[in-house]
Amino acid sequence: MSVDYLIQNPVDRLDPDIRRRAELLFDKILSYSYKLFAWAECEDLPPKLKAVTSPDVIKRNIFYTMLLNDEIHTYDQVSLSATKLTLRYIHTIG
Numbered sequence: 001m002s003v004d005y006l007i008q009n010p011v012d013r014l015d016p017d018i019r020r021r022a023e024l025l026f027d028k029i030l031s032y033s034y035k036l037f038a039w040a041e042c043e044d045l046p047p048k049l050k051a052v053t054s055p056d057v058i059k060r061n062i063f064y065t066m067l068l069n070d071e072i073h074t075y076d077q078v079s080l081s082a083t084k085l086t087l088r089y090i091h092t093i094g
């Protein structure tokens with residue numbers, strides 16, 4: 001491996017299409033993050049982040065599960081908890 005290859009900016013080595021997509025993605029992520037962190041109404045969420053409470057959504061029993069990497073729980077613990085929740089949900093609608 002040459003020294004020039006090691007010194008070169010890694011972004012310059014990306015395929016142009018991937019680079020364009022990454023730039024668009026990072027722009028959206030940073031813009032969204034800034035808007036969220038700069039949100040002045042600390043007691044209320046931005047409209048796009050509010051929970052959907054329409055009767056149609058409630059009728060369909062839509063639930064969301066968020067798994068966070070907390071560096072404490074093992075993969076098996078998280079998997080077991082998700083399985084228990086799924087089985088409990090199936091039991092309640094079954």
